[in-house]
Amino acid sequence: MLNYIKSKISKFRKKIYNPRETDEYYGEFIGSLNFWKLLLWNFLYFEKFFFMFRNNQIKLFNYFKLRIKLRNMKESEFKQRLNFLNSNGYLIIQDYFSLEQINSILNDNSDIINELKSVDKEISTYRRFRGVPLNQNLVNIWLDDHLINLMEGYMNSKIYSRMYPTLNFTQCTEESSSKKIYENPKKAPKTASYWHVDYSTTMSITVFLSDIGPSDTRMQIVPKTNLNLNTFYKISDETVEKKKIKIVDCIGKKGSVMIHCGNVVHRMKGVKGSNRLGIHYMFSPGTNIALDVDFISSSLSKNYDLENLPHNKREIVKGLFPKKVRQGYNIKGQNILFNNFKGL
Numbered sequence: 001m002l003n004y005i006k007s008k009i010s011k012f013r014k015k016i017y018n019p020r021e022t023d024e025y026y027g028e029f030i031g032s033l034n035f036w037k038l039l040l041w042n043f044l045y046f047e048k049f050f051f052m053f054r055n056n057q058i059k060l061f062n063y064f065k066l067r068i069k070l071r072n073m074k075e076s077e078f079k080q081r082l083n084f085l086n087s088n089g090y091l092i093i094q095d096y097f098s099l100e101q102i103n104s105i106l107n108d109n110s111d112i113i114n115e116l117k118s119v120d121k122e123i124s125t126y127r128r129f130r131g132v133p134l135n136q137n138l139v140n141i142w143l144d145d146h147l148i149n150l151m152e153g154y155m156n157s158k159i160y161s162r163m164y165p166t167l168n169f170t171q172c173t174e175e176s177s178s179k180k181i182y183e184n185p186k187k188a189p190k191t192a193s194y195w196h197v198d199y200s201t202t203m204s205i206t207v208f209l210s211d212i213g214p215s216d217t218r219m220q221i222v223p224k225t226n227l228n229l230n231t232f233y234k235i236s237d238e239t240v241e242k243k244k245i246k247i248v249d250c251i252g253k254k255g256s257v258m259i260h261c262g263n264v265v266h267r268m269k270g271v272k273g274s275n276r277l278g279i280h281y282m283f284s285p286g287t288n289i290a291l292d293v294d295f296i297s298s299s300l301s302k303n304y305d306l307e308n309l310p311h312n313k314r315e316i317v318k319g320l321f322p323k324k325v326r327q328g329y330n331i332k333g334q335n336i337l338f339n340n341f342k343g344l
């Protein structure tokens with residue numbers, strides 16, 4: 001009964017938000033960049049707005065708060081990068097990690113990478129390995145102080161790792177468009193090749209493990225859309241084209257780093273026959289932590305000792321690798337809470 005009511009409300013909200021199909025809004029591609037349409041959506045889907053509000057992640061508020069903080073910060077490379085990230089919702093730092101560090105990642109994980117590259121599929125797809133075995137080199141890249149500080153500055157919050165380090169090999173067999181996906185959903189690529197946003201409260205980092213040029217398979221971003229109160233719907237190519245904003249190609253040499261806000265509009269732009277390899281991390285203010293025992297096992301398969309991490313870094317990964325608690329945990333319905341009972 002409850003599910004029936006929920007589905008009726010959901011259909012009703014969708015109908016009010018988008019009453020009819022047009023050249024711009026069709027099928028699942030009803031996400032928008034139009035201010036009034038987004039305002040209506042947030043009114044109808046108020047619970048998503050409150051989720052962001054509760055987590056201090058209304059991006060436009062944070063944008064102005066950070067503008068004030070930046071004014072009082074002394075000139076530095078950090079300030080310039082934070083300012084760019086705040087305004088655009090993404091940042092690419094060219095050649096951030098050394099080739100030595102990147103080659104270590106490639107060598108340490110050569111079996112996994114060869115496996116990812118060996119499965120040839122007929123459809124464009126991501127081939128992912130989650131829970132890459134941790135060692136000091138990988139941890140140095142994953143929990144890099146400068147990148148963590150940039151993300152905390154942008155989010156105006158402490159951040160936590162929400163996903164285990166993931167190797168991602170993207171294979172592109174066919175170029176795609178929103179119209180093609182709409183007209184032939186069975187042949188749709190298994191990659192996020194359409195314009196979309198991720199969870200609004202997350203930040204992603206991709207470290208390029210291969211050179212990515214302007215005519216390769218790459219990510220594209222619509223800058224400044226991080227400040228919108230975006231919907232969770234896919235966005236058509238026509239909607240983005242109509243907006244006439246300059247689209248940014250996320251390109252760089254091996255060792256470059258890309259940070260992007262989960263709330264910025266982006267897509268994977270596939271180029272037939274061009275593949276890419278990267279290592280991917282996600283962070284959040286403590287929301288949507290993807291705790292998984294299989295990935296814990298895989299991450300620690302080379303016996304990396306997390307307890308030797310500095311306190312602040314052990315804190316960042318505590319959602320993925322819960323700490324030992326002296327008095328154990330209590331189960332309360334669906335929740336597992338640590339026991340903080342203080343006896344006499």
Ligand SMILES: [Fe+2]
Nearest residue numbers: 192197198266
């Ligand atoms: Fe995405």
